[in-house]
Amino acid sequence: MPTDDDVQRLRLIRAEGVGPITCRRLLDRYRTPAEALAALPKLARNGGKSSPPAIPSDADAKREFDQVAKLGGCLIFIGDPAYPSLLAHLADAPPVITVLGDAALLAKPAVAMVGGRNASAAGLRIAETLAEDLAAHVTIVSGLARGIDGIAHTAAMRTGRTVAAIAGGPDVPYPAENTNLQRLIAERGAVITEATPGTQPQARHFPRRNRLIAGLSLGVVVVEASRRSGSLITARIAQELGREVFAVPGSPLEPRTRGGNDLLREGAILTETADDVLDNLSGFGAMFSSGSTPGEGTPWGPASRGIAEDPSCVADWTDHLDEPSGLDRARSQVVALLGPTPTKVDDLLRRCQLSPAAVMAVLLELELAGRVETLPGNRFALLSEFGA
């Protein structure tokens, strides 16, 4: 049974306009999820939203806990000891994940294997051998897609265990041909998602799925990826997170390995065998041998703490909320300075005569009103329909 705090926390996470970074900021500012929820409507109204934001009821949140429990899964909040420690390092770490299967598996060292859906026979063979050999030492994370993903999961279960990060709800099989595989992984490994039960996976969900794959893993192995493959996005995220990127080389005559060759040009580690991967993970081993419980010590991760996280802003900021005229002026200035190109908050501050606290207050309100998008690295962008 979830505690009342869990229920309120889930309501906040699922509220309209509340993304991972906003959620984190709200919980930094207000003492409890309940207080943050209470402030939401006013904040959104200040930001220019005409209708109050949709917030799930207690019953809605409880229903989600029930649904996940019936599937044999659980919801894990960031900060919980069971929350995967590597994932917690992300600036936009999911505030909650849904896990079917063995949640304890997420505390073990993992390596991602990704690649194209229309894989060649050679690519499938390479992925199969690599996954079998790697799974004897680390958990294999992949995205349950056709092609390389599917064979990596399947082969990994022969010698070890595997985690599938999916884009849709935990109860939604996708793609159809991997329905059985998804069920098998939930039984023998773990299936993890950010989506609520019943969510059909859509194109816009896959970048977040890719972030989960990279975020859970010490490194990402790209087996066979064309230049337009989504696997390159996963590799790019891994690189940004400081995780190792591995790529299997291929002939210049094979378009399906050009993306991997490009990664090699950019410094990815050339990978022919599992040893090429394992030999280059040694530096990370310490993260797991130090005896620290996953999630402990870095519940929010070591993301760069900019002005947004400066506690000294809090009092100042809440003061501002009671000065509508001052905030109106601040809002106009910030909106005028923002555009569709992501802008660092430091650049905003340099170009206006507002206090950091006032700018952050305005940005949060604009985001809750759906007018501004918050991006990792303290960057903000005006959503296109509100642009000049």
Add this chain to the structure above:
Amino acid sequence: MPTDDDVQRLRLIRAEGVGPITCRRLLDRYRTPAEALAALPKLARNGGKSSPPAIPSDADAKREFDQVAKLGGCLIFIGDPAYPSLLAHLADAPPVITVLGDAALLAKPAVAMVGGRNASAAGLRIAETLAEDLAAHVTIVSGLARGIDGIAHTAAMRTGRTVAAIAGGPDVPYPAENTNLQRLIAERGAVITEATPGTQPQARHFPRRNRLIAGLSLGVVVVEASRRSGSLITARIAQELGREVFAVPGSPLEPRTRGGNDLLREGAILTETADDVLDNLSGFGAMFSSGSTPGEGTPWGPASRGIAEDPSCVADWTDHLDEPSGLDRARSQVVALLGPTPTKVDDLLRRCQLSPAAVMAVLLELELAGRVETLPGNRFALLSEFGA
């Protein structure tokens, strides 16, 4: 018609026990080739050689000039303006090369393409495309072997020009299946060798042929090479010479590309197209755009000048030659310190009480007596039959 100095120079180069480095040192010490030749018997006797060294007669040397001229070729001595400038940079640059065809071609920027003899259809196709595309911009150097070498030469002639570096004499076709190709390259490009007319290529000649390939080129492209391929030796030499090394990647399932993949691991430039090569040669372009005549300015190349090249040693050294008892003692000391493992001359000096000049005098004599091998980098090794 060769000058008398040319004839004496060729006699010295072809004399028994005189390798590229010894030849260079003799010409540094004596004013003319004739004087060096006159000193040879005494030096070899001092070194412990019982019979006088075999030295070709004037007639022998003139015959070689005649033979090469009849083949339509020429002999080019190091220091001549026509001597390839990049080759002159080698510490053990050949004192003379024999060239059939257009010797002026050797002054143009060149890139080597090498690979296995038992190439795959894919490898041949890649080599063909690369050679055609590269030859439109640079001369293609290769070793006239079966497989990758042969197709690189052939394809290069469709869009540009090519140079074949061979292990045997200029009039010896090898391998048999490339007889026509060798003739064609001599007509439209250039064939270059260190071997005298009539020399049948033997296994021991090929490392020197590989050195020529790397030495003539701004960079070496390895197209398809197994882990035991001789192409890797050429790549290794290129690396030591500070030339660029390029490698075409291949699937882990193809043993014929593992050598290239290993080179990529070690930092070779990943190559799928000619642009990958050309884009990484820009730094070298200046060597050719400065307007300097090839061979000028650096007739002996910028090899690291150690104690062996210190001019102050010369007088001292020739003095020693007239003190037999002192040199006998020095010879015993040096022989005792040397072994089959190459030893730097600096290490020898540190471990004996001899002057640098005395040590160099002894080493030269021992080498001319066939008891010591001189290696690049001022290193010396005792030949096994004379070891302790």
